[in-house]
Amino acid sequence: MFINNMESIDINEKQYNLSSIEKDCWQRMINGVLQSRNQFHHPVVANSNAKGVNMRTVVLRDACAVEKKLRFYTDIRSGKWAEIQQYKAISWLFYDNEARIQIRASAMASLHQDDELANHAWANVNPNSRKNYSSLLRPSAEIIVSPDGMQETVAIADQKNEAGRENFGVVVSKLLSMEWLWLNPQCHYRANFIYDEQGDFTASWLVP
Secondary structure: OOOOOOOOOOOOOOOOOHHHHHHHHHHHHHHHHHOOOOOOOOOEEEEEEOOEEEEEEOOOOEEEOOOOEEEEEEEOOOHHHHHHHHOOEEEEEEEEOOOOEEEEEEEEEEEEOOOHHHHHHHHOOOHHHHHHHOEOOOOOOOOOOOHHHHHHHOOEOOOOOHHHHHHEEEEEEEEEEEEEEEOOOOOOEEEEEEEOOOOOEEEEEEOO
8 A cells, every 4th residue: 555654743823844744644644544534635636538527525535645656446437437547647636624735736646456456456345345446337327227227237246346347447647736725814825836756846925
């Protein structure tokens, strides 16, 4: 797994700097991976397609502060898999309503389905979640059925859900830049971080 444990940074309006803010952003994303009720657990991912832009809520599965990478899972039969195959650039949006902190990130994605990375990820998917990749019909397939018959129509391929492995894919994104916004009631703050190939960054303050 990518997850890196990091010391949490206490950001307040009296003492902070760009380096500590960057660390705090990654700690918040790591917490989003580890805590299912964390407000960063379900970010929005946007990607391009032939018609424009698509946005979807995903589950944040892994975060690596050292490699500057984020990861989510998807069914390879889904529209986003085909779209990302063609357009590798994606964007992430996180927002913590309580902390009033927003993080936006631009990244380049790589797709993994029949490799060691995907095999390792699948091995850690619990049986109940595996059924999400085991439906006989592909995601977004049109069905004509009453709500009472929905479960029977979207049947799973087998009870052990192993058939879902062939439909399971991992999207890994390497961040190119990240923007942090703090909607502090007294004064808003905004900062930008641009990453190089090694994961080092240049940072700057922005007008909110």
